[in-house]
Amino acid sequence: MRLKGEIILSKGDIFCDCDVIHADVVDSVKMKMPVEEELSDLSDFFKVLGDSTRAKIMCALDESELCVCDLAVLLNMTKSAISHQLSSLKRANLVKYRKEGKIVFYSLTDDHVKEIFEKGLEHIRENRNSIEEDQYEKSINT
Secondary structure: OOOOEEEEEEEEEEEOOOOOOOOHHHHHHHHHHOOOOHHHHHHHHHHOOOHHHHHHHHHHHHHEEHHHHHHHHHOOOHHHHHHHHHOOOOOOOEEEEEOOOEEEEEOOOOOOHHHHHHHHHHHHHHHHHHHHHHHHHHHHHH
């Protein structure tokens, strides 16, 4: 059933086709929107996290600072592959390093990075638990 003022583009997607604009809300939101450059940087920031290998490295570094050799053994990868991924994470300012003699130790850059990573994991786990609970409920009700 189509309601007046609605356009249905695909099943389940309804978009308003009206002339009414809530100017006060739009103005308020517009004032709070980041500038385009910040949005682009934010997009790049999340793109770096969009690789499962880098996510594994971040997960390991969330627990402890580690050297390339330890990360390679932990993740069953070559030192070269780990170094390549660490370079991407360094460019995005997600990891930092310190030298101790000939050994280079990597860690998460700061508490902000740690919090973002941990909140992302928390979100994923909550969503997974919710889906599993829904599936369980459906299985006992059928």
